Amino acid sequence: xxxxxxxxxxxxxxxxxxxxxxxxxxxxxxxxxxxxxxxxxxxxxxxxxxxxxxxxxxxxxxxxxxxxxxxxxxxxxxxxxxxxxxxxxxxxxxxxxxxxxxxxxxxxxxxxxxxxxxxxxxxxxxxxxxxxxxxxxxxxxxxxxxxxxxxxxxxxxxxxxxxxxxxxxxxxxxxxxxxxxxxxxxxxxxxxxxxxxxxxxxxxxxxxxxxxxxxxxxxxxxxxxxxxxxxxxxxxxxxxxxxxxxxxxxxxxxxxxxxxxxxxxxxxxxxxxxxxxxxxxxxxxxxxxx
Numbered sequence: 001x002x003x004x005x006x007x008x009x010x011x012x013x014x015x016x017x018x019x020x021x022x023x024x025x026x027x028x029x030x031x032x033x034x035x036x037x038x039x040x041x042x043x044x045x046x047x048x049x050x051x052x053x054x055x056x057x058x059x060x061x062x063x064x065x066x067x068x069x070x071x072x073x074x075x076x077x078x079x080x081x082x083x084x085x086x087x088x089x090x091x092x093x094x095x096x097x098x099x100x101x102x103x104x105x106x107x108x109x110x111x112x113x114x115x116x117x118x119x120x121x122x123x124x125x126x127x128x129x130x131x132x133x134x135x136x137x138x139x140x141x142x143x144x145x146x147x148x149x150x151x152x153x154x155x156x157x158x159x160x161x162x163x164x165x166x167x168x169x170x171x172x173x174x175x176x177x178x179x180x181x182x183x184x185x186x187x188x189x190x191x192x193x194x195x196x197x198x199x200x201x202x203x204x205x206x207x208x209x210x211x212x213x214x215x216x217x218x219x220x221x222x223x224x225x226x227x228x229x230x231x232x233x234x235x236x237x238x239x240x241x242x243x244x245x246x247x248x249x250x251x252x253x254x255x256x257x258x259x260x261x262x263x264x265x266x267x268x269x270x271x272x273x274x275x276x277x278x279x280x281x282x283x284x285x286x287x288x289x290x
Contacts, residue, residue, distance in 0.1 A: 001153045002027060005250045006195050009150055013191035020181075020191050021143035024150040044142045046112045050101070050124035053111045057100025064106035066288045069218040073100035090133050091233070097125035098229040102222040115152045115161040118168075118217045119175035121225035123148055126179035126232045130186055144186045148178035151198050158250070159257035163210035164269040166260030168224060173205035173256065176228040180235030189240050199245035199252045201235030206252075207259055209267035211274025214285040220275055 029036040063070035080092035101121035105111045114123040160166035161174045180197035213219040266273030
């Protein structure tokens with residue numbers, strides 16, 4: 001992708017009077033030398049995989065190979081369907097989907113890395129929930145994934161989307177920021193609003209460490225996906241209300257990079273620090289590996 005900053009993407013969209021997804025689709029078509037329709041269909045297929053991973057993850061008898069996780073999505077679904085959810089159906093369903101997709105990943109099922117396997121539940125949960133709850137057409141949802149992917153590419157170029165390199169802020173943080181931008185476009189927000197949504201959501205997760213128990217993408221990763229989709233809705237809602245990030249999104253991305261560089265290796269996917277170093281985590285590790 002030719003864009004090196006989100007500011008460039010926003011400027012291009014505003015100058016052309018188009019949505020971010022539209023200019024990204026055009027740019028990708030030229031760069032890959034294939035038709036826009038072909039690229040669109042590829043992304044549409046990814047959306048179908050996202051849907052299938054939700055259905056697979058909701059099964060109550062699903063357990064990960066390690067035995068550490070499974071069944072949370074089914075429990076959350078039952079709770080939401082009971083009508084007892086504190087925050088309502090949209091929020092509850094988003095949590096269900098984020099958990100379901102993450103559990104599908106832990107069970108070695110087919111998922112879309114968005115942008116990584118460890119953060120795979122956040123973006124799909126956000127867009128699929130809005131799609132269902134607000135009866136959004138499929139084309140609009142697919143287009144929003146191009147906006148999310150463009151923002152993710154910029155983050156990867158200028159910082160990182162890897163927990164091993166930048167901590168969980170680089171995985172769940174990036175996914176949450178991408179989802180916030182997608183939600184904002186879906187709900188009629190401008191290109192500039194998408195940028196503010198991305199910035200707000202990414203700011204909220206700055207400093208989040210990557211400390212997987214037993215070195216597996218399960219604890220605390222799966223529940224962090226639920227947290228990440230919640231944060232994406234926060235960023236989108238604030239941006240759509242006209243609230244702006246005081247710090248421009250590209251500066252937030254650079255701040256994330258510097259924070260990641262400052263983290264000790266024990267907090268970057270090595271399972272040597274944080275939650276992974278707690279007594280209970282060590283016992284769980286022994287249970288898995290003997």
